[in-house]
Amino acid sequence: MSNEIETIKDPGLPAHVHRRTDTDPKAAQRAERQVAILFLLSALGTVLLIGSYIFIPQDIFIFFPVLGNTNAHQLFLGLGMAFSLFFIGMGAIHWAKTLMPDEEVVIQRHEFRSPDEDRADFVKAAKDGAAAAGLGRRSLIKRTLGLALGLAGLSPIILLRDLGPLPGDELSKTSWKAGTRLVTDPGDRPIRAEDLEVGAVAQTLPELAAGGHRTLADIGKDAVLLIRLRPEEFNLDAERLSWTHEGIIAFSKICSHMGCAVALYEQQTKHLLCPCHQSTFDVTRAAKVIFGPAARPLPQLAITVDSEGYLVAQNPFNEPVGPSFWERSS
Amino acid sequence: MENNLKRLSRFRRHRAVAPLLLVLALLSIGTTFSVAGAATSTPLSAAEKSALIDEGKQLFLKGCSSCHGLNAEGGAVAPSLIGVGAASVDFQVATGRMPMADMSVQAMRKKPVYNEKQVEALAAYVASLAPGPEVPGESQLNYERDGSAAEGGELFRTNCAMCHNFAAQGGALTQGKYAPTLMGVEPRHIYEAMITGPQSMPVFSDKTITPEEKLSIIKWIKAAESEPQLGGAALGRVGPVTEGLLVWTLGLGLLVGVAVWLAMKAR
Numbered sequence: 001m002s003n004e005i006e007t008i009k010d011p012g013l014p015a016h017v018h019r020r021t022d023t024d025p026k027a028a029q030r031a032e033r034q035v036a037i038l039f040l041l042s043a044l045g046t047v048l049l050i051g052s053y054i055f056i057p058q059d060i061f062i063f064f065p066v067l068g069n070t071n072a073h074q075l076f077l078g079l080g081m082a083f084s085l086f087f088i089g090m091g092a093i094h095w096a097k098t099l100m101p102d103e104e105v106v107i108q109r110h111e112f113r114s115p116d117e118d119r120a121d122f123v124k125a126a127k128d129g130a131a132a133a134g135l136g137r138r139s140l141i142k143r144t145l146g147l148a149l150g151l152a153g154l155s156p157i158i159l160l161r162d163l164g165p166l167p168g169d170e171l172s173k174t175s176w177k178a179g180t181r182l183v184t185d186p187g188d189r190p191i192r193a194e195d196l197e198v199g200a201v202a203q204t205l206p207e208l209a210a211g212g213h214r215t216l217a218d219i220g221k222d223a224v225l226l227i228r229l230r231p232e233e234f235n236l237d238a239e240r241l242s243w244t245h246e247g248i249i250a251f252s253k254i255c256s257h258m259g260c261a262v263a264l265y266e267q268q269t270k271h272l273l274c275p276c277h278q279s280t281f282d283v284t285r286a287a288k289v290i291f292g293p294a295a296r297p298l299p300q301l302a303i304t305v306d307s308e309g310y311l312v313a314q315n316p317f318n319e320p321v322g323p324s325f326w327e328r329s330s
Numbered sequence: 331m332e333n334n335l336k337r338l339s340r341f342r343r344h345r346a347v348a349p350l351l352l353v354l355a356l357l358s359i360g361t362t363f364s365v366a367g368a369a370t371s372t373p374l375s376a377a378e379k380s381a382l383i384d385e386g387k388q389l390f391l392k393g394c395s396s397c398h399g400l401n402a403e404g405g406a407v408a409p410s411l412i413g414v415g416a417a418s419v420d421f422q423v424a425t426g427r428m429p430m431a432d433m434s435v436q437a438m439r440k441k442p443v444y445n446e447k448q449v450e451a452l453a454a455y456v457a458s459l460a461p462g463p464e465v466p467g468e469s470q471l472n473y474e475r476d477g478s479a480a481e482g483g484e485l486f487r488t489n490c491a492m493c494h495n496f497a498a499q500g501g502a503l504t505q506g507k508y509a510p511t512l513m514g515v516e517p518r519h520i521y522e523a524m525i526t527g528p529q530s531m532p533v534f535s536d537k538t539i540t541p542e543e544k545l546s547i548i549k550w551i552k553a554a555e556s557e558p559q560l561g562g563a564a565l566g567r568v569g570p571v572t573e574g575l576l577v578w579t580l581g582l583g584l585l586v587g588v589a590v591w592l593a594m595k596a597r
Contacts, residue, residue, distance in 0.1 A: 019596050067563045074560065097596040184538050186484050195537030199527045202538040203488050227532070263492045266503055266530040273504055275492055280504055291504070 013106070021098045031098035038091030045083025052076035171328075172320040174206075174221045174252075176301060181207040182226065182250070182311045185219075190310040193246055196228040199267050203253070206313070221321055223253040224301055225263055226311070227283055229270065235284045243302035245311065250301040251287050252321040255279060257294040259323045272298070295324070379454065386455025389448055393429055402459055407433065414526065415462020416453035421522035424449045425515075427529075435506045436529060439515075463525045471517050473545040473552065482550030485543055489534060497567040498554050503530055513555050517548045 020027040052073060060072045067075075114122075135142055181190045182204040191202060204224045208214060214222075231247040243249075251272070255262045260276035265283070271290070272281040279292030287298040299321050302314035320328055374382065391400065397408035404410030411419075422428040426440035444452065453465060487496065493509035495501045500511035507530050512520065524544050527533035534544070565572040 021596070061558055068559050070562060071558065071560055075562070078562075093592060097594075185488050186481075187538075187540075187543070189538075191538060196535050197533050200533035200535045200538070202535070261492060264503060264509075265532050266507065267527050267532045268530055269504070271504060275501070278504070 013104075016104050019098065019102055022102060028099065031094070035091050035095045035099070038087045038094060042084050042087035042091065045080050045085075045087060047080075048076060049080030049084055052080055171322070171325050174317055174321055175218055176206050176222065176224075176313045176316045178313060178315050179306065180313045181306070182224065182303065182313070183207045185223070191226070192309050193248060193305055193311060194309075196226065196248060198228050198230055198247065200228050201263075201265050202226040203263065204250075220259075221254065223261065224250050225253045225265070225272075226250050226303075227265060229284065233270065233284050236286055240286045240300060243300055243314065245303050245305060248303065248311065249283065250303045250313075251281075251283075251298040252301065252317065254298075254322040255294060256296040256298060256321075257292070257323060262298060382451050382454045383458045385448075386451035386453070386458075389444070389452050390455055393443075394452075402456060411456050411459070413460040413462045414456060416457040416465045417463040417522040418526040418528065419453040419456045420449060420465045421519050421526060421528055423452055425519055436508065439510060463522070466518060466521050466525075470541065471521060471545070471548075473517055473548040476542055477545035477547075477549030479546070479549045479553045481543065482546030482548070482553075485539065485547050486550050489539065490547065493531075495568060498551050499567045501568075512551050515551075517552070520548050520551060521545075 021031050022028075056073045056076055058071070058073045061069045062072045062075070064070045064075065130136070182202075183190050183206070185203045185205045188205075188208070190207065191204065196202060202225075204226055205214065205219060206222050206224075226248055227250075228248045231244075234241060234244065234247075234249070236244070251262075253261050253263055255274045255276065257274065257279050258276055260274050262272050262274040262279070262281065264273040264275055265271075266273065270283045272283055272287065273279075274281075274292065274294065277293050279294035280290050281287040281294070281298055282290050286300055289295070289297060299317045299319050301317060303311055304314045306312045390398075390402065394402075394411075397405055398411050399405050399408075402411040422437070423444055424442055424446070426442040427437040429443055430437045431440065442449070456462075457464070486498070490498070493501055493503065494512055495509075498512040501509050503509060509530070521544055522528075523531060524534045524539065524547070525536070536544075539547075565576060
């Protein structure tokens with residue numbers, strides 16, 4: 001056995017295999033019929049599309065397995081259009097694959113660079129053109145064109161302005177102030193402590209000053225969930241306990257992880273669950289995180305009652321609500 | 331006789347026949363309802379009531395006391411029923427949640443074990459232990475008349491949608507518990523759930539969500555129930571999860587199939 005390594009020979013191109021439609025006229029006829037059938041199906045699809053647009057009223061519902069009760073007008077419009085377009089494409093592809101010329105053509109690769117004389121010709125043609133247009137002579141046109149193009153190119157920069165203005169301390173503030181009443185959302189009715197049974201919850205917002213209005217951005221920061229427990233169920237330090245009122249505790253509804261509305265309150269376990277990433281907060285321990293990605297408890301709003309017996313905020317939130325942001329201190 | 335019938339049958343395709351029949355049908359339904367309603371709303375005499383409570387107590391001792399205690403005082407595995415009220419019993423028993431089939435994390439809706447009369451007796455017994463929310467009457471539940479679907483939708487999105495899904499299809503809670511779908515639930519039971527807060531669900535007080543607002547919520551749920559599926563298959567109405575799954579598996583699978591066929595050489 002020789003140790004010499006044999007060079008791999010060029011295997012060349014494989015022999016061209018002819019299709020059955022190229023050799024058998026019967027097969028070719030069959031393929032022709034198949035293509036024609038596909039095109040006819042497409043035509044029928046278009047007829048269905050036009051027919052259902054004209055003849056099927058828009059308020060008829062038919063039962064269709066899997067889909068359930070479906071609007072017949074929409075259903076047949078869609079089916080018609082799908083048939084019409086899909087079978088044109090399928091027919092064309094089948095035609096190309098079975099009947100159109102099947103020849104193999106070899107194109108040798110060559111260098112991508114153009115020959116030197118072509119390149120020289122191109123440069124000469126460009127220069128001649130520029131000279132004929134008089135760009136060199138008419139400097140007024142050249143400069144104003146430069147100005148126009150340059151300014152047009154610069155203009156997208158002003159769109160960057162829409163990235164601002166900076167929020168300032170907007171993220172740290174909510175509309176809650178000392179003495180702001182908690183009102184139902186929706187409904188805007190103030191709530192008395194005795195309105196809530198043990199085990200009850202209420203979705204609340206700060207009461208609006210007369211003539212004021214709420215933006216969605218306000219609601220996104222101000223939403224508060226009221227929960228009433230038995231006072232003995234709390235496991236809070238003295239300060240946090242003083243923020244509750246007769247078993248009623250108030251938390252920001254905005255998750256400290258990503259800002260979803262945390263309001264899935266499980267009455268039996270006293271857990272609050274965030275639907276987005278399953279952060280779970282223990283209401284009895286000042287919304288301590290007991291599961292999930294949230295890094296901080298939900299901010300607790302200190303509440304009490306005013307002289308008329310309505311629930312009010314004792315103080316604003318003592319920390320920014322919602323998810324972390326760059327300038328947040330903790 | 332035969333002639334009369336023939337004469338009558340000549341009018342059966344008359345333009346006025348369909349509306350007339352409709353009016354007749356509506357009238358007969360209306361009168362049946364008022365007759366039936368009158369029959370059920372007669373107040374019970376004191377003797378009937380105490381008989382009902384006795385019957386309920388017997389049912390309770392047989393079917394419920396092993397978990398809830400001989401005096402409904404609760405036990406290691408079941409809560410006290412003192413003060414939960416008739417509404418709570420009606421919700422739990424008439425939807426089949428109680429008695430539980432097994433000690434899993436959540437009692438699920440199933441075919442009720444007790445019939446209507448027995449549920450009423452059980453409810454009367456539990457209500458006799460201590461005052462609690464009462465079963466709402468027919469007249470309190472006229473959501474078609476007293477509710478507004480638009481307002482109900484707004485209330486639902488703020489108060490219910492986080493657990494029960496924005497289309498009331500239900501959703502997951504922690505550790506295998508779940509908020510059930512609200513499709514096909516009796517208006518009475520939806521109302522009772524809001525005032526009693528069964529299982530994981532909190533109570534929605536009449537002062538924070540007024541009885542009229544509760545009816546609006548029910549009206550919205552009923553509207554969602556009969557909502558036609560204009561977008562084709564609703565896929566459980568749970569939003570992007572099933573829609574994405576279907577598009578990524580069926581849709582992409584179809585595209586891959588077409589691509590393979592496109593590139594296949596004809597023989």
